[in-house]
Amino acid sequence: MKKIISIAAGAALTTALFFSANPPTLAAADMFLKIEGIEGESTDSAHQGWIEVESVNWGGPNRSRLSRMQTSEPRMGSSGSLVITKRTDKSSANLYQYSNSGEHIPNMWVITPQKRGTEPYLKYELTDVIISSFVAGGSGGESAMMEEVTFSYRKIQWDYDKYDTRDKDKKKDKYNIKEKD
Numbered sequence: 001m002k003k004i005i006s007i008a009a010g011a012a013l014t015t016a017l018f019f020s021a022n023p024p025t026l027a028a029a030d031m032f033l034k035i036e037g038i039e040g041e042s043t044d045s046a047h048q049g050w051i052e053v054e055s056v057n058w059g060g061p062n063r064s065r066l067s068r069m070q071t072s073e074p075r076m077g078s079s080g081s082l083v084i085t086k087r088t089d090k091s092s093a094n095l096y097q098y099s100n101s102g103e104h105i106p107n108m109w110v111i112t113p114q115k116r117g118t119e120p121y122l123k124y125e126l127t128d129v130i131i132s133s134f135v136a137g138g139s140g141g142e143s144a145m146m147e148e149v150t151f152s153y154r155k156i157q158w159d160y161d162k163y164d165t166r167d168k169d170k171k172k173d174k175y176n177i178k179e180k181d
Contacts (some may be wrong), residue, residue: 004125029150030113031106031110031111033051033052033084033086033110034051034108036106036107036108037094038091038098039090041091043072051089052086052087053085053086054084054086055085056084058083058156059081079155080153081150082124083148084148084149084152086149087146087147098130098131099133099134102130104129105129106127108129109123109125110123110124110126122158122160123163124158125158128155129152129153129154130151131151134150135148157175158175159174
């Protein structure tokens with residue numbers, strides 16, 4: 001009995017040491033960004049040349065409050081903003097230049113495939129876009145510099161497919177939001 005307890009304790013200690021040295025990582029959903037005229041470094045077979053994205057956040061203004069506010073900001077992109085976080089790559093200089101110049105991006109897409117190389121279950125298409133903010137940073141302990149890029153847009157369309165490989169009759173939800181002139 002003592003031997004069994006000793007073996008179990010040894011196995012538990014070995015497992016604990018293994019996971020403390022090699023913590024399990026949860027795979028984040030793969031996300032990709034495509035901007036007309038700006039090339040990224042994705043090597044994914046279905047998204048070569050796209051920009052790999054670490055995270056996405058987006059939202060729109062509350063129109064009931066916005067109508068009561070006076071602002072000196074241009075109306076360009078007042079439908080909302082989308083913020084991505086990405087690693088520094090060959091698209092970085094172009095994104096920074098677009099941010100400084102205010103140059104318009106006709107169309108861009110952010111997609112999240114179900115698995116690498118498959119059709120997206122979530123897709124955002126933004127139209128009439130400007131980069132309203134570009135921030136780069138990092139720390140000594142990180143392997144790569146990170147960037148946060150904010151895109152302001154006049155129109156967004158998002159498509160959502162139920163994320164369930166067992167569902168034979170997938171139904172797509174499609175939403176469109178456009179700035180009111």
